Amino acid sequence: MGKVEIRPVKTHRELEQFILFPWKIYARDPYWVPPLISERKAFFDPARNPFFRHAEVQLFLALKDGELAGTISAHINYIHNDFHQEKAGFFGFFESIEDFDVAQKLLDTACQWVAERGMEVIRGPMNFSTNEECGLLVEGFDSRPVVMMTYNSRYYVDFIERAGFTKAMDLYAYILKAEDFKNNAENLPGKVFKAAEAALGHPKVKIRNLNLKDFDREVERGWKVYNSAWSRNWGFVPLTKEEFEHIAYGLKAFLDPDLVFVAEVDGEPVGLSVTLPDLNIPLHKMNGRLFPLGWLKFLWYRRKIDTARFFMMGVVEGYRTMGIDAVFYLETARALLRKGYKYCEASWILENNTMMNRIIQRLGGRVYKLYRIYEKSLA
Numbered sequence: 001m002g003k004v005e006i007r008p009v010k011t012h013r014e015l016e017q018f019i020l021f022p023w024k025i026y027a028r029d030p031y032w033v034p035p036l037i038s039e040r041k042a043f044f045d046p047a048r049n050p051f052f053r054h055a056e057v058q059l060f061l062a063l064k065d066g067e068l069a070g071t072i073s074a075h076i077n078y079i080h081n082d083f084h085q086e087k088a089g090f091f092g093f094f095e096s097i098e099d100f101d102v103a104q105k106l107l108d109t110a111c112q113w114v115a116e117r118g119m120e121v122i123r124g125p126m127n128f129s130t131n132e133e134c135g136l137l138v139e140g141f142d143s144r145p146v147v148m149m150t151y152n153s154r155y156y157v158d159f160i161e162r163a164g165f166t167k168a169m170d171l172y173a174y175i176l177k178a179e180d181f182k183n184n185a186e187n188l189p190g191k192v193f194k195a196a197e198a199a200l201g202h203p204k205v206k207i208r209n210l211n212l213k214d215f216d217r218e219v220e221r222g223w224k225v226y227n228s229a230w231s232r233n234w235g236f237v238p239l240t241k242e243e244f245e246h247i248a249y250g251l252k253a254f255l256d257p258d259l260v261f262v263a264e265v266d267g268e269p270v271g272l273s274v275t276l277p278d279l280n281i282p283l284h285k286m287n288g289r290l291f292p293l294g295w296l297k298f299l300w301y302r303r304k305i306d307t308a309r310f311f312m313m314g315v316v317e318g319y320r321t322m323g324i325d326a327v328f329y330l331e332t333a334r335a336l337l338r339k340g341y342k343y344c345e346a347s348w349i350l351e352n353n354t355m356m357n358r359i360i361q362r363l364g365g366r367v368y369k370l371y372r373i374y375e376k377s378l379a
Helices: 012-020 037-043 050-054 078-084 100-115 155-162 190-200 212-229 241-254 294-302 324-338 354-362
Strands: 004-008 055-064 067-077 088-096 121-124 136-139 166-177 205-209 260-265 268-277 307-315 343-350 366-377
Touching (some): 012 055, 050 241, 067 100, 088 100, 155 366, 190 324, 241 268, 343 366
Parallel strands (some): 088 121, 307 343
Antiparallel strands (some): 004 055, 055 067, 067 088, 121 366, 136 366, 166 343, 205 260
16 A cells, blocks of 8 residues: 655745646646646745735645655635635645545545634635636546646546545536638627627727736726626635736736727726637647746747637626627637637636526537536535
């Protein structure tokens, strides 16, 4: 069996081991996309990541016979618990060699850590919340993940379920192909055009692209729309202004204004749609490093991006019958096709978001990857 030891991460060296461990698990996996090591270091730095200001976080390493064998985070997001009025803890960054004893001890440690702090349920994987990467891939292991989506070994599904976790919620990833529309957005369903025309014909409605020259104010507007439009979604966690700015400025260099739309009614922002170029295509070639050749690889392979991720789309309640969402779908499709994109992933969509699932299906999307959030009672 071998001896398994779980250690809390305390030193910079241990944090580096934590960050680099996935390279051991996925060394021969053609679909895994290495994260940027510098970005991961910043993400886990309490001085640079605003998440730590309203959360408790502990990272753990697993060692088997003295060799690094797994990682996990245990954390409590107090904004989540205040918003949902519950006592929930979370686990994330779960990685393990193919050894159930290692996986079980990691998961048990996370459960114990949050239970000791009064939590009654634990959910995950969350890295660290639904506002970042989350969910375990349970179907669709035959292709790379797109930008800001998770990836994991197949055996993790069995390990987590054997450890007593059950499904809390499934998240769908849809794929849409340009060829299905004959590379012409005018082939979208007629209902989309009708609803979009109604919105665009309304004298108080304005749909525009992101203005990068006014980015500070655009972020302010986006933050207000996000925390309002998404507030009724399962697992939603309001973002502090600092967190939203942190995420937005992290994405700024990679945003394409042609793929970001803002809806305003009487000059007030009421809707937001963001589609991202799939940066995982160049990242896949960089092995986590910007230097010495990472930037050159990024610039070269960025030109080969043919896939986008329909990352977020929301309209503030009270404005959802005006057809604003239809304008977002139509204009996004037009922009993607004009720019030569061949594929678009719409992700992730909650399984219980009936309206959104129905719309994406009508647009021709099919579920090609399935992600799952698990939970376990600690009471």
